[in-house]
Amino acid sequence: MPTNYVLKNAQLADGSVQDIQIQDEKIVAVGKSLRADETIDCTGLVALPGFVDLHTHLREPGFEQSETVLTGTQSAALGGFTAVHAMANTMPVADTAGVVEQVASLGKEAGYADVYPIGAVTVGLEGKQLAELGAMANSKAKVRVFSDDGKCVHDPVIMRRALEYVKAFDGVIAQHAQEPRLTEGAQMHEGAVSAELGLTGWPSVAEESIIARDVLLAEHVDSRIHICHLSTKGSVEIVRWAKARGIKVTAEVTPHHLLLTDDLVRSYDSVYKVNPPLRTSEDVTALREALIDGTIDIIATDHAPHPIESKDCEWNAAAFGMLGLETAASIAQEVLIQSGKSDWNRFSQVLSKNPARIAGDQEQGQEIQAGSFANIVLIDPRVKRKVVSESASKSINSPFVGLELPGKITHTIYRGYFTVRDSILAEQGRS
Known part of the structure; x- marks a missing residue:
């Protein structure tokens, strides 16, 4: 299924705020005022490879x-x-x-x-x-x-x-x-x-x-x-x-x-x-x-x-x-x-x-720029969250349960498609 969307107003690693247009598996443009079939507001979010x-x-x-x-x-x-x-x-x-x-x-x-x-x-x-x-x-x-x-x-x-x-x-x-x-x-x-x-x-x-x-x-x-x-x-x-x-x-x-x-x-x-x-x-x-x-x-x-x-x-x-x-x-x-x-x-x-x-992963770790594969994570750094035992893993042996840690992954994009946007836990029927 083809994709064509823009991540609007995302902060990149260098501190600049840009739009990121993604079509199918690739980033096709990074800049200002980009348009596509869908726009996702990323104000306040940090976009990283x-x-x-x-x-x-x-x-x-x-x-x-x-x-x-x-x-x-x-x-x-x-x-x-x-x-x-x-x-x-x-x-x-x-x-x-x-x-x-x-x-x-x-x-x-x-x-x-x-x-x-x-x-x-x-x-x-x-x-x-x-x-x-x-x-x-x-x-x-x-x-x-x-x-x-x-x-x-x-x-x-x-x-x-x-x-x-x-x-x-x-x-x-x-x-x-x-x-x-x-x-x-x-x-x-x-x-x-x-x-x-x-x-x-x-x-x-x-x-x-x-x-x-x-x-x-x-x-x-x-x-x-x-x-x-x-x-x-x-x-x-x-x-x-x-x-x-x-x-x-x-x-x-x-x-x-x-x-x-x-x-x-x-x-x-x-x-x-x-x-x-x-x-x-x-x-x-x-x-x-x-x-x-x-x-x-x-x-x-x-x-x-x-x-x-x-x-x-x-x-x-x-x-x-x-x-x-x-x-x-x-x-x-x-x-x-x-x-x-x-x-x-x-x-x-x-x-x-x-x-x-x-x-030597050729298609991973690429800069967020036109021509790169659209493998991107969006983080909300303003959030503080308490770690809970619920997890997508089959196991629960996390030493961090109960700790309050900064940041939340809001979206994970793998080869242009969202793997995290709605909850994987909900997909599994566990939340």
């Missing part, structure tokens, strides 16, 4: 009780995302061309966002043998990002080979930095709170030592390394050093590591159990500063849905992971805009342009 999440767990195939590609991308749309990268820790693992093509096909069928499968680095995420990296890269899914996320590629020989292999097609290895021998049985951040609670600690050095090793390996083979869910002050310092040295490293931070600290674990509420764990207020400050100054390239949600029985249990038995897609933009607004330390341009870089660039 649709968000791109480089770190999403959609759980399908294999764990559909937690999430499906359909419900996960509906959740993404409510959060302003027009593209998500689906991690490989499914069942079967996304370590072959067949599985990644299945995930990509499910995304097209759902129609709420581009779904880019992330391929496993090793067979079965076991860290012993390289997966079919070339076959996945040459498949219909055209995989360019590879990760064993949930597990660390801890063998330096395997990591070196992976980095060498992906150079041929400008791929990138996304590392879950966790030295397994230093985190056996770990339940939370190692520090004063873990000592007080008597819970086995996850030391910062377990993350930092892997990052230090991997940036040196990336330098040695002249390949690209991406660090998943950076969580410590020391990790920030290593990435900053590596970038200054010219190493091809990029890094992400999650919304929860920008806002929450290990003090919350005193409640023993397993909604706060996550890997890597919530860290200290000093780490949170360092992460925020690094996001603002560009040391950290992007915000990625690490959206990790779990069925209620996996979280509503004793702390030691609970699964690691939190929801993140529907609240990421509000936390980015809190850190970048409400703080007065950054602007909407940086906001757009960390949630849209940079993740698209890192992953």
Whole structure:
């Protein structure tokens, strides 16, 4: 069905107020006094390129009780995302061309966002043998990002080979930095709170030592390394050093590591159990500063849905992971805009342009200008909202429920069509 409409008086990332005309999948004009079949008043709204999440767990195939590609991308749309990268820790693992093509096909069928499968680095995420990296890269899914996320590629020989292999097609290895021998049985951040609670600690050095090793390996083979869910002050310092040295490293931070600290674990509420764990207020400050100054390239949600029985249990038995897609933009607004330390341009870089660039997403993260694909999110920055448990996700393990956060996604436009204008929750019969 053809479309032809104008978004009237929308504020762009540079602060200018413009009309945006959209016809079918593309932006056809940006300017003043534009006309079309339909006009949508966007006075007071900020228009940005649709968000791109480089770190999403959609759980399908294999764990559909937690999430499906359909419900996960509906959740993404409510959060302003027009593209998500689906991690490989499914069942079967996304370590072959067949599985990644299945995930990509499910995304097209759902129609709420581009779904880019992330391929496993090793067979079965076991860290012993390289997966079919070339076959996945040459498949219909055209995989360019590879990760064993949930597990660390801890063998330096395997990591070196992976980095060498992906150079041929400008791929990138996304590392879950966790030295397994230093985190056996770990339940939370190692520090004063873990000592007080008597819970086995996850030391910062377990993350930092892997990052230090991997940036040196990336330098040695002249390949690209991406660090998943950076969580410590020391990790920030290593990435900053590596970038200054010219190493091809990029890094992400999650919304929860920008806002929450290990003090919350005193409640023993397993909604706060996550890997890597919530860290200290000093780490949170360092992460925020690094996001603002560009040391950290992007915000990625690490959206990790779990069925209620996996979280509503004793702390030691609970699964690691939190929801993140529907609240990421509000936390980015809190850190970048409400703080007065950054602007909407940086906001757009960390949630849209940079993740698209890192992953090589040609049709995402584009400037709002004539000729670009119409992947756009509209935000009302004036709104303050209390986070509720109702979600498009099949799971409810959000650590932000009850918090008041700034901003509301009013519209998400994916390839010219509204995925969020009327409520997805209403479509699901859940509101």
